[in-house]
Amino acid sequence: MNKKELPPEMVEILRDSHFAYLCTTDQSNQSHITPMFFVFDEETRDILVFTHTESKKIKNIRVNPKVCLTVDVRDPQNPFENIGVMVQGEAVVESPVDSFSIIEDEELMRIYKEFSKKYPVLSEAQSPTRLKYPEFTEALVRVRANKMVYWKGPHFVTVNFTEQ
Amino acid sequence: MRYTAYEELRTLKRLDLINLSFGAITLLFYPLASIDLVFFGGLLLYSAGISLFSAISFITIGRIPGFPQEIIWLLNEGRFGYVGTSDKEMTPHLTPVIFVFDAHRIFFVISKISKKLQNMRENEKISFLVDMRDPNNLYNNRAVLFMGKAKVYGLLDAILNIFRLLKVRSIFHEKYPEYVYKYKTEGKLLPLAWRTTLFISRIIVGVEVEQMIYWREARPIRLPLKG
Numbered sequence: 001m002n003k004k005e006l007p008p009e010m011v012e013i014l015r016d017s018h019f020a021y022l023c024t025t026d027q028s029n030q031s032h033i034t035p036m037f038f039v040f041d042e043e044t045r046d047i048l049v050f051t052h053t054e055s056k057k058i059k060n061i062r063v064n065p066k067v068c069l070t071v072d073v074r075d076p077q078n079p080f081e082n083i084g085v086m087v088q089g090e091a092v093v094e095s096p097v098d099s100f101s102i103i104e105d106e107e108l109m110r111i112y113k114e115f116s117k118k119y120p121v122l123s124e125a126q127s128p129t130r131l132k133y134p135e136f137t138e139a140l141v142r143v144r145a146n147k148m149v150y151w152k153g154p155h156f157v158t159v160n161f162t163e164q
Numbered sequence: 165m166r167y168t169a170y171e172e173l174r175t176l177k178r179l180d181l182i183n184l185s186f187g188a189i190t191l192l193f194y195p196l197a198s199i200d201l202v203f204f205g206g207l208l209l210y211s212a213g214i215s216l217f218s219a220i221s222f223i224t225i226g227r228i229p230g231f232p233q234e235i236i237w238l239l240n241e242g243r244f245g246y247v248g249t250s251d252k253e254m255t256p257h258l259t260p261v262i263f264v265f266d267a268h269r270i271f272f273v274i275s276k277i278s279k280k281l282q283n284m285r286e287n288e289k290i291s292f293l294v295d296m297r298d299p300n301n302l303y304n305n306r307a308v309l310f311m312g313k314a315k316v317y318g319l320l321d322a323i324l325n326i327f328r329l330l331k332v333r334s335i336f337h338e339k340y341p342e343y344v345y346k347y348k349t350e351g352k353l354l355p356l357a358w359r360t361t362l363f364i365s366r367i368i369v370g371v372e373v374e375q376m377i378y379w380r381e382a383r384p385i386r387l388p389l390k391g
Contacts, residue, residue, distance in 0.1 A: 018302060021293065023248040023258035031248035031256050033293040035307055068256040074244050077342045079262075080350065086259060119302060154358040 006045070007157055010150040013071055013085050014040035014047070018119070022049065022143075023068040024060035024091075032056055038069070039114045045161075047087055047143040048111055053096045058139065067091045069143050080153030089145040096139040111140060173230045180222040187215035230268070235308050235378055238294050239265035243339075245272065248291035249283035249314075257283055262343060263294075264335040270310065270371040271332045277357045281367065284314040292371050303381055312374040319363055329368060 020038040025031050034057055036049045047069050051057055061067065072084030094108075103109050150157045190211035197204040231239070245263040250256045257279055263272040270292060274280050284290060295307035315321075322329055337344050347360045359365045 019295075019297065019305075021246050021258055023246075023250075023256040023291070025250045025254050025256050028289070029250050029252075029254050029287050030289045030311060031250045031258075031291040032311070033246055033248045033258060033291050033309055035293070035295050035305060037302070064254050066253075066255050068248075068258045070246065070258045070260065072244075072260050074260070076243055078346055079343045080346065082260070084260060086257075088255065088257070154354055 004159055004161060006148065006159060007150055009083065009152070010085050010148060010157070010159070011040075011042065013073060013083060013150075015042065017071045017073060020047065020049065020069050020071045022057060023070070024057045025064050025066070026056075026060050027063045032060055036069075037115065037119055038071075039111065039118055041114075045145055047145070048114075049141050049143070050115070050138050051141055053137045053139050058093060058141070061091045061093055061141065065090045065092070067143055083152045084150070086149045086151075087143060087145045088147045088149075089143050092142045092144060094140040094142060096137045108140065173225055173228060177222055177225050180218045180225070183214050183218035184222070187211045187218065190214075231376075232378070234306075235376065236265070236267075238296060238306065238308050239270065242294040242296060244294075245270070246293040247272065247274075247280055248293070249280050250287055250289070251283045252286045262336075262340055263292075264332055264339055266328065266332055266335060270373075271368055273336075273360070273362075273366045273368055275357050276365060276367050281316070281369075284316060284369065288313045290314045290371065306378075306380045308376060308378045310371055310373045310376045313372040315370040315372050317368040317370065322363070322368070332368070 018037070020036045021033055022036050023031050023033050034055075036051070039048045040046075041048060049069075067089065069087045069089075070084060071087075072082065075081035075083075097103060097108070103112065146160070146162050148159045148161075150159075190207055193207055194204070197207045243262065244260045246258055247261050248256060248258045259278075259280060261272040261274065263270055265271075290312065292310045293307060295305055298304035317325065317329065351359050357365055362368070
């Protein structure tokens with residue numbers, strides 16, 4: 001794990017924001033974007049998302065693991081107060097799990113609990129769309145950052161993890 | 165859900181142009197047809213008919229926005245879009261932008277030194293996402309994703325499309341009055357590359373849509389069911 005310090009503003013956005021936008025590319029180098037729920041692992045600095053195994057982004061990641069994930073906080077009044085973080089890195093797709101299977105993996109269980117804590121509204125009992133998808137298979141996607149760029153208006157801070 | 169209406173409309177417009185060219189080609193036969201009055205009359209009727217109906221069809225189709233109502237609503241109400249580009253090394257890049265929709269095409273303005281523009285010069289394929297979040301219900305978001313090509317308006321393109329781009333400018337002013345005011349009052353303090361001066365600091369990009377995907381409601385993720 002790279003021990004480079006992240007600016008606190010960067011950590012705050014990644015920890016507290018609810019939506020991330022994941023950009024992947026297919027074999028023809030056509031990009032594809034989807035809004036995602038996500039959790040930021042402050043220890044490893046990985047961004048964690050779950051996605052259905054049949055999704056376009058999983059297919060793209062299998063072709064090209066390079067991804068870009070952006071989290072931003074919008075200010076509709078003042079462009080100089082718009083803040084955000086763009087993460088460029090590689091995605092690792094972990095073993096898929098069926099929606100009704102029993103999870104034995106402690107690490108996966110811990111990540112699911114992190115999601116429950118961050119998004120209490122997404123609990124299965126409250127989900128309005130849950131019944132429309134009675135069974136599905138999903139996979140944990142771990143985005144390993146090579147570079148993070150933080151901005152506030154026109155000011156940028158870049159943290160490059162690949163540099164020594 | 166996938167819409168192909170936009171592509172179909174473009175095909176129909178292309179067919180109308182082909183028909184119009186057939187109408188024009190018939191002009192070449194007029195000297196030949198003038199030896200027979202009936203033949204000449206028939207040819208005249210044919211060329212007038214095909215030209216008139218194709219022109220009417222071309223103009224009528226041009227007035228159809230080509231997007232479903234809900235997508236038009238999202239494009240008009242959505243204040244931020246996300247531009248996805250990818251360089252020749254297939255490294256994706258994604259940033260938010262403000263944008264406008266002129267009933268036919270999406271436009272946004274970016275810095276001339278931005279990585280986005282550099283990527284678009286290497287690979288014109290882009291994606292553009294607009295979404296609407298419901299703060300009271302995280303599942304109830306809606307989004308539309310456009311995939312297609314970036315059309316970068318250089319100085320010559322801008323001259324050729326001057327009226328369209330003036331309209332785009334006016335829509336920007338109507339849609340983002342607070343941003344326009346801020347850039348006007350504080351823009352001079354910005355580094356040159358981030359000022360809003362067109363062609364010196366900024367450049368207009370349009371999205372030539374080839375495919376669009378619209379969705380409502382986030383798909384659920386499973387939450388702990390420990391056995």
